[in-house]
Amino acid sequence: MKQQNLKKLIIKIFTKHSLSRKDSEICAEALLNAELVGAYGHGLSRIKMYCERISRKLINPKPKIKVKKISRSISHIDANNSIGFVAADLAIKTAIKHAQKTGIGMVAVKNSGHYGLSGYYAEQAVKKNLITIIYTNAPPAVAPHGALKTLFGTNPICFGSPTGTKIPFIFDTSISMINRGKIRVAARNNQSIPAGVALDKFGKPTTDAKKALAGVQLPIAGFRGSGLAWMVDILSGVLTGGNHAGRVKDPFDDFSGPQNIGHLFITFKANLFQKNYNQRIKDNIKTIKKLPKIKGVKEIMYPGQNKYARYKNNSKKEISIPDIIKKDLETLIS
Amino acid sequence: MKQQNLKKLIIKIFTKHSLSRKDSEICAEALLNAELVGAYGHGLSRIKMYCERISRKLINPKPKIKVKKISRSISHIDANNSIGFVAADLAIKTAIKHAQKTGIGMVAVKNSGHYGLSGYYAEQAVKKNLITIIYTNAPPAVAPHGALKTLFGTNPICFGSPTGTKIPFIFDTSISMINRGKIRVAARNNQSIPAGVALDKFGKPTTDAKKALAGVQLPIAGFRGSGLAWMVDILSGVLTGGNHAGRVKDPFDDFSGPQNIGHLFITFKANLFQKNYNQRIKDNIKTIKKLPKIKGVKEIMYPGQNKYARYKNNSKKEISIPDIIKKDLETLIS
Numbered sequence: 001m002k003q004q005n006l007k008k009l010i011i012k013i014f015t016k017h018s019l020s021r022k023d024s025e026i027c028a029e030a031l032l033n034a035e036l037v038g039a040y041g042h043g044l045s046r047i048k049m050y051c052e053r054i055s056r057k058l059i060n061p062k063p064k065i066k067v068k069k070i071s072r073s074i075s076h077i078d079a080n081n082s083i084g085f086v087a088a089d090l091a092i093k094t095a096i097k098h099a100q101k102t103g104i105g106m107v108a109v110k111n112s113g114h115y116g117l118s119g120y121y122a123e124q125a126v127k128k129n130l131i132t133i134i135y136t137n138a139p140p141a142v143a144p145h146g147a148l149k150t151l152f153g154t155n156p157i158c159f160g161s162p163t164g165t166k167i168p169f170i171f172d173t174s175i176s177m178i179n180r181g182k183i184r185v186a187a188r189n190n191q192s193i194p195a196g197v198a199l200d201k202f203g204k205p206t207t208d209a210k211k212a213l214a215g216v217q218l219p220i221a222g223f224r225g226s227g228l229a230w231m232v233d234i235l236s237g238v239l240t241g242g243n244h245a246g247r248v249k250d251p252f253d254d255f256s257g258p259q260n261i262g263h264l265f266i267t268f269k270a271n272l273f274q275k276n277y278n279q280r281i282k283d284n285i286k287t288i289k290k291l292p293k294i295k296g297v298k299e300i301m302y303p304g305q306n307k308y309a310r311y312k313n314n315s316k317k318e319i320s321i322p323d324i325i326k327k328d329l330e331t332l333i334s
Numbered sequence: 335m336k337q338q339n340l341k342k343l344i345i346k347i348f349t350k351h352s353l354s355r356k357d358s359e360i361c362a363e364a365l366l367n368a369e370l371v372g373a374y375g376h377g378l379s380r381i382k383m384y385c386e387r388i389s390r391k392l393i394n395p396k397p398k399i400k401v402k403k404i405s406r407s408i409s410h411i412d413a414n415n416s417i418g419f420v421a422a423d424l425a426i427k428t429a430i431k432h433a434q435k436t437g438i439g440m441v442a443v444k445n446s447g448h449y450g451l452s453g454y455y456a457e458q459a460v461k462k463n464l465i466t467i468i469y470t471n472a473p474p475a476v477a478p479h480g481a482l483k484t485l486f487g488t489n490p491i492c493f494g495s496p497t498g499t500k501i502p503f504i505f506d507t508s509i510s511m512i513n514r515g516k517i518r519v520a521a522r523n524n525q526s527i528p529a530g531v532a533l534d535k536f537g538k539p540t541t542d543a544k545k546a547l548a549g550v551q552l553p554i555a556g557f558r559g560s561g562l563a564w565m566v567d568i569l570s571g572v573l574t575g576g577n578h579a580g581r582v583k584d585p586f587d588d589f590s591g592p593q594n595i596g597h598l599f600i601t602f603k604a605n606l607f608q609k610n611y612n613q614r615i616k617d618n619i620k621t622i623k624k625l626p627k628i629k630g631v632k633e634i635m636y637p638g639q640n641k642y643a644r645y646k647n648n649s650k651k652e653i654s655i656p657d658i659i660k661k662d663l664e665t666l667i668s
Contacts, residue, residue, distance in 0.1 A: 073407060102405055103407070104407055106602065110607075131573065145634070148626040148628050149625045159569075171565050173558045220558055224507045224554055225555065227507060235465075235493075238608075238614045238618050240607055244618050245618045245621035272442070273404070273573060273574055273575055274573065277572065283579065284568065284572050284579045288485060291485060293482060294482050297481075300478055302564065
């Protein structure tokens with residue numbers, strides 16, 4: 001389907017589910033972006049879920065979002081159970097304004113939901129020549145170090161920086177060996193997942209995506225990954241007023257209440273301390289790219305480069321939609 | 335040796351090497367703390383190196399440190415090649431003041447050196463009921479993903495938070511599979527290092543600490559650890575005006591110039607958004623500790639707990655000093 005038509009279709013679906021035209025556009029743009037960068041687990045495959053949560057009154061289609069200004073640099077947003085995209089869009093825009101005025105901005109969000117890719121919001125800040133750090137928590141997927149039960153989410157850590165070129169440095173990684181969205185897509189398509197990234201519900205290693213969904217994803221780097229996940233849970237949940245300690249609900253499986261995810265957005269001017277920041281980071285990247293490479297590696301890529309290439313490439317083409325999702329979308333609009 | 339006597343000895347060594355009494359005390363306290371928490375690679379084993387760098391005029395014993403105030407929340411410190419402890423001590427104290435006044439503080443440091451443990455500075459902020467995030471870069475030790483040569487340092491990521499108890503949450507991890515200081519201590523004591531954490535200079539796995547020092551430490555979690563290391567290099571080096579892209583000099587081996595390490599300290603009030611932050615984090619930790627445990631695990635520990643226990647335990651005892659270091663100290667004072 002042509003991008004423009006797909007965008008119109010998504011907007012139609014969300015307005016039909018009582019979102020405002022403006023909020024529907026925000027959602028459509030974020031979802032399209034996820035498809036274009038190849039993050040299918042954060043794209044069209046989630047629309048049915050969002051609509052179901054709206055129908056069950058777990059996502060508020062007409063939220064009264066409150067922005068409480070705490071200082072010239074800091075704001076606190078109560079998203080009133082809005083769809084995550086809308087809360088995150090407001091949050092990053094608020095953080096950008098703070099940073100532009102005072103050098104640094106920090107915005108905490110509570111009562112929000114799944115907002116897609118952190119990197120999508122990071123890009124907005126980077127385009128304004130800001131550096132940004134973004135944290136969000138997520139439903140239980142990874143066991144804390146020493147525990148036999150999942151509790152931490154895939155809790156992504158996102159860092160974005162200008163590069164002095166049109167391709168931003170966007171490091172956006174979950175602390176899980178594998179993204180939960182990817183397991184979900186694999187389960188949907190009856191594909192297997194790599195070995196060593198997940199355990200089944202009995203604690204045994206598995207490559208069966210469906211069994212992994214019912215089990216435990218392994219954290220990266222043992223206790224270090226567990227510590228990073230804990231840090232993200234504190235910064236996005238404990239600090240903000242969002243759910244934490246494993247209480248964020250799985251949007252696909254748990255309809256017992258709103259997710260109440262928390263997010264934290266930190267932004268600051270890239271040239272706060274060095275006027276020639278862009279020149280410095282260009283030099284940094286150039287130096288690293290010049291290193292001798294491992295056999296088979298053509299180019300040392302910086303985080304965000306591959307994603308940008310996928311975006312560029314996919315933008316030229318129509319978006320192909322798996323049949324099962326096409327059916328979902330047709331049902332949602334009918 | 336009794337702590338007080340050891341402290342006096344360290345102060346005597348540094349004042350003999352032209353540091354002011356006050357700066358010598360700052361160094362002595364940081365070094366003693368490293369011994370007490372069991373981080374021997376950051377303790378007494380480094381004193382000889384610091385003194386050698388002072389003698390070679392690579393560390394400035396009488397620095398004119400400049401603090402440039404950029405906004406009410408942000409400062410930039412030019413450490414004038416001071417010993418790292420002194421620059422970091424001033425930086426965290428400045429960041430704390432900013433956070434106490436405006437809610438958030440950010441302090442960037444350039445022209446600094448190795449400052450010991452990030453967690454030591456994080457504790458200072460946490461004691462004031464602040465959350466803190468600290469980054470510093472370090473000499474080349476880890477190869478970027480895809481590269482055959484070391485460039486990133488062990489680039490620690492440090493996060494500290496109050497817990498509502500006397501034991502702070504201090505997550506302080508290098509992005510390397512093993513701390514370079516630990517390899518150094520092992521090399522000194524002719525001990526081997528674990529398998530899978532380092533390669534020799536030919537790119538072959540090794541458990542020989544001396545060979546590992548000449549080779550490559552492996553990053554945690556492949557491209558994810560490499561991305562984290564790159565992020566830290568940008569935040570502490572590119573941003574601040576410090577060295578970056580592999581140009582931070584190894585303090586033990588490279589006497590061709592000052593290290594010019596950069597650091598970044600971010601602090602903010604823990605109760606910015608939720609007045610009952612301490613209650614919330616107590617609940618968070620309690621919930622996680624209650625999870626079912628892996629066989630053999632007695633208690634799920636949060637980051638900082640083990641270190642605190644070691645500190646408590648070691649504080650009751652005299653500090654034992656390896657003969658080789660005792661000799662160094664005697665030489666330095668004679």
